[in-house]
Amino acid sequence: MSKQLFLYDTTLRDGAQYKGISFSLQDKLKITQLLDDFGMDYIEGGWPGSNPKDEAYFRHAKNLGLQHAKLVAFGATRKPLTTVEQDAQIQSLLSANTPVVALVSKFWQYHVETVLRTDLKENLSMIFDSVAFFKSHNREVVLDAEHFFDGFKDSPDYAYQCLEAAIEAGVDNVTLCDTNGGTMPSDITSIVSKVHAKFPQLSLGIHCHNDCELAVANSLASIKSGVTLIQGTVNGYGERCGNANLISLLGTLLLKPTFNQAYAVNSNVKASHLSTLSKQVADVANMPLKADAAYVGNNAFSHKGGIHVAAIAKASKTYEHIDPALVGNQRDITISELSGKSNVQLQAKKLGLDVSRNFDQVLESIKSLEKNGLTLENAPGSFEMLVRKQDESYQPHFTVLNIQSNVNDLNISSPHNSELCTATVKVRVKNKFAHVVEEASGPVDALNLALKKALTSFFPQVRDMQLTDYKVSILDPEKASAATTRVWLQSGYKQERWATIGCSDNILKASAQALIDSYQLFLIKFSDFTEGKQTTVPKHHSLNFHHEVSHNGNA
């Protein structure tokens, strides 16, 4: 029989402490739905006593009709020398009206004395009273034992007294927190084992931070020592270096025999949904996804070294610890000077392109681009255009003859964008010309609108193509604002996404290069265009935009 583990997500509470994250109420509700769809057992939604947004969240979250997860409101044990009835924070926690409450409590003498500035006995009463209060209101109570491991090392006796107070008050689970993230796996193993041996009936949880890059390892160690409730966040968001990354933890718990033969999580949770969940939450959080994230990162199954690529072609398990499809990810062979011929051939084959005739020429072009600072690794669209342009038979759908851009009277003191940018674009398609002007608040937008306007007059389906992401990086910062800028952009049509790049010391020119490649690619893929015969029905050919999967699929 497998031992049942419970997944406790705190992305919306501890995850929101991650620098750079700022969830709106709508963001929090969206993520709640994603977490429930995925199959989390507990969703810690926020701290109703600390800010109005979190109070509003709990009012709205009730209407989501969660299918699986129990909603948790987070708070603290009562203040010293008062009663739970008089403690406003306790009362607003009760008003959140969730089936579960989590109470953070002090288990470390040092913290009680220097921060709370109360005596150790009063802290025990605070634990007892607070737990007992919520039990009397029929709540499931998770007690977060803050600094449990630091506290235990200083005084196991006091840590045990705190645990006993909680048990006596009827606590449902005590979660042992490595609040500062400084505990070593060996200490996690020994301390959790002692606690589990002393209180075998008590349900234990774990809450780890990543300050030593050990949060995942510490969580796994705790499971082997008796913990059954796993706190963590999607993508490891959280205070400072983050919390234990539930995505990595679940990859291991679900796919590695040491764990999946001994432990089980609820049956809604599927490893194959991990990549989607990771991307969806990153999207809502507006955080870039770490390319090197375990299991789900874009690079997690990328192969750059030439010998690796050659071996993968023979037997994938030589350089892949799992089949990428098991976590909803996919293999990605990168193009680079290190990779040698195998990579380029494999990549071209994946795109359905024949490079057998002009292979050396293609390789040369890649090397020359890379020398100039353009890396094609994250822009398969530009790689495809490069291969196509090397083909003698390649005929572009259109040629851009001229672009001009103008920004009038940039009124810095006004918060509003009263100024106007204009762009003119002249395009040739066979023997016909379009010369158009467009205006917008920003010069890149004006340029894109003008290009789109010119192209739409020939290819109406261009209207439905979207620019979905746009990034700029500078390649040689020491050149200051004269630096070479690399523009990376992602375009979209329905569920498809494709990425192209441009590079210049003029940001508009770099943008134009990437935009033009993107429009050319769109026309190659989705248009059955011959002059006079235009269709808006997309035609996929054998090609696909596998690199840029939609983030909007169902979890």
Added chain:
Amino acid sequence: MSKQLFLYDTTLRDGAQYKGISFSLQDKLKITQLLDDFGMDYIEGGWPGSNPKDEAYFRHAKNLGLQHAKLVAFGATRKPLTTVEQDAQIQSLLSANTPVVALVSKFWQYHVETVLRTDLKENLSMIFDSVAFFKSHNREVVLDAEHFFDGFKDSPDYAYQCLEAAIEAGVDNVTLCDTNGGTMPSDITSIVSKVHAKFPQLSLGIHCHNDCELAVANSLASIKSGVTLIQGTVNGYGERCGNANLISLLGTLLLKPTFNQAYAVNSNVKASHLSTLSKQVADVANMPLKADAAYVGNNAFSHKGGIHVAAIAKASKTYEHIDPALVGNQRDITISELSGKSNVQLQAKKLGLDVSRNFDQVLESIKSLEKNGLTLENAPGSFEMLVRKQDESYQPHFTVLNIQSNVNDLNISSPHNSELCTATVKVRVKNKFAHVVEEASGPVDALNLALKKALTSFFPQVRDMQLTDYKVSILDPEKASAATTRVWLQSGYKQERWATIGCSDNILKASAQALIDSYQLFLIKFSDFTEGKQTTVPKHHSLNFHHEVSHNGNA
């Protein structure tokens, strides 16, 4: 007595496989110097048999005059069914003429049979012959046992036979590689312990990958089981999800009692140099530093949650597992809606600003900016300007009255930037005006040059200020090229760095906002300007740019 551990850095070989990294020869030499200065025992510089850049590297690296580190050339055991003398790769490895060679070798039956496609006995000979060859040429030989753990799990017998062949040939160290990064810490412990028990005289190394977010934990587990040579990379760069992060490993080995009481590394290595090494290597690699990196990340000691900030003010060890100064890092209190008043007050105090009179107004301004998508967390310069602008007595050094920008004839088909961008800027300083025009290849550069020209006519010291970094992100990608762009830029003067932001749906306007704040700040800090009394001697006042430390200090 502490057990001696040896640090083996493979940033230049396995680290170079990280997607996005492309080291030039100069980059590699720079990093070699940084690693030697830091005190690494071994520096694996590249694979001379695989590409001309790495061959050139070993020719040049000899002239660096390394003080401490031994240079390692990486290669593979000889090919099947040939001799070491006839194997070109072996010969070029010899020609690299390094004191140490590392040989990758197969320890997994499956790999030998499916990829090498040779028999198991021949593989043993390949190991023996290759090790013996380099020993006969007086090289120190590190044998990288590829897929050691996968191989051992399939057949301990064959893994032992490989080890015996290496030992018989006189190998100096066998490094056990978790090549695919899929091994669990418990398996590392049990397998390394067995190997160490069977060959107690053999020096063992470890080489872990981060595919399960366990590379650091696995490396630590191996040390506890008998390994003494630790392979890893600075910042964890490496194939796929990366290699074991030496920065995180060293933080723990040097600062955590479980390790620093039992093990020692060479005395040149200082924990306090870790932040600098991490930043310097990231700079050369042109990779953004992960803000949430353990020990050295900008966020590693940032405190966003209000209660954490309040507690830190009382007793820092409540939310810091180590003193940030121990690793050359520093505490960072972030500004955000979550943080409450304590953060804003602390941050202002750090900057030497008095917010007591208009605190609510400052807080309101921050909240209103954050609502519009501007986060001040990474732009302390903008935070400072915001606080200053709220002060009734604030007098800007200059006022920008008008900016215009023009891009003529963007010739897309030309690889060169023949086109010209112009910007005109009108600035007022007291009752004097400057109206100037500048030209450049790009519109942002033209804008910056024009601003600089206008300001230099009043404040000559502006000439020495530099724009050192420039980033653009879009806040609402669904709005396509009309999206709001956030420009973050870092300016520099001598060793100082400061960061400001701007936000607009016009990238030029966002850039102008950030530039103008940056120039204002420069003039506040480094100019003792009164009209008619200009000095180029910087005056620091009591303020400092603590957030953006120089990356160029000595390790």
